[in-house]
Amino acid sequence: MSPADVVSGILIVSGALLGLVGGIGVLRLPDVFARMHAATKPPTLGLVLVATGAILRVDAISDATLLALVIMLQFLTAPVGAHLIARSAHASGGQVDPATDPDELAEAD
Amino acid sequence: MIVATNVAFVLICVGVLSTLVRLVIGPSLADRIVATDLFLTFLVMGSAVLSARDGRGTYLEVMLVVAVVGFLGTAIVARFIERRGA
Numbered sequence: 001m002s003p004a005d006v007v008s009g010i011l012i013v014s015g016a017l018l019g020l021v022g023g024i025g026v027l028r029l030p031d032v033f034a035r036m037h038a039a040t041k042p043p044t045l046g047l048v049l050v051a052t053g054a055i056l057r058v059d060a061i062s063d064a065t066l067l068a069l070v071i072m073l074q075f076l077t078a079p080v081g082a083h084l085i086a087r088s089a090h091a092s093g094g095q096v097d098p099a100t101d102p103d104e105l106a107e108a109d
Numbered sequence: 110m111i112v113a114t115n116v117a118f119v120l121i122c123v124g125v126l127s128t129l130v131r132l133v134i135g136p137s138l139a140d141r142i143v144a145t146d147l148f149l150t151f152l153v154m155g156s157a158v159l160s161a162r163d164g165r166g167t168y169l170e171v172m173l174v175v176a177v178v179g180f181l182g183t184a185i186v187a188r189f190i191e192r193r194g195a
Binding site: 001005008009010012013015016017019020022023024026027032035036039040043044046047050051053054056057058059060062063066067069070073074077080081084085087088089091092 | 110112113114116117118120121123124125126127128130131137139140142143144146147150151153154157158160161162164165166169170172173176177179180183184186187188190191193
């Protein structure tokens, strides 16, 4: 077992742990926006960690390139997708938890 | 290495189960699309772990396609919610 394998194992397990945090948050948080907070940030970092761990493990350089491409794609698309869902969920109305005190999007309308 | 990938698979499976519960009970369409997005992220993560376990990139094309299609689906359903309101 080489040092690269150890580092890759640590990266993969911690990335999967961050994904699990996102899953628990999606199940337990009160409204769409809090759930989206849990569903986008930790799993994105988790995917980056898991893919970096896989880059350390694969043999071919083309596979490593593909994994790096997936990391870049995730960084580009995750915030855009979350922004689109948040905007449309707020526009369709009635989904903000009452505990959300300064609802600045509603005040802006 | 086998231990690490197996632990990661178990963690990913628990996360997938919780997203599936939210997908079934989620009150609005926005909850469901958030859960679906996270589910596809878990799918991408799982194929990365699979390629790390084997040391070969058999499933990496699947991973790339799922990442792209997941974003397209999220964007399209978000437009749909905005137009219809749900």
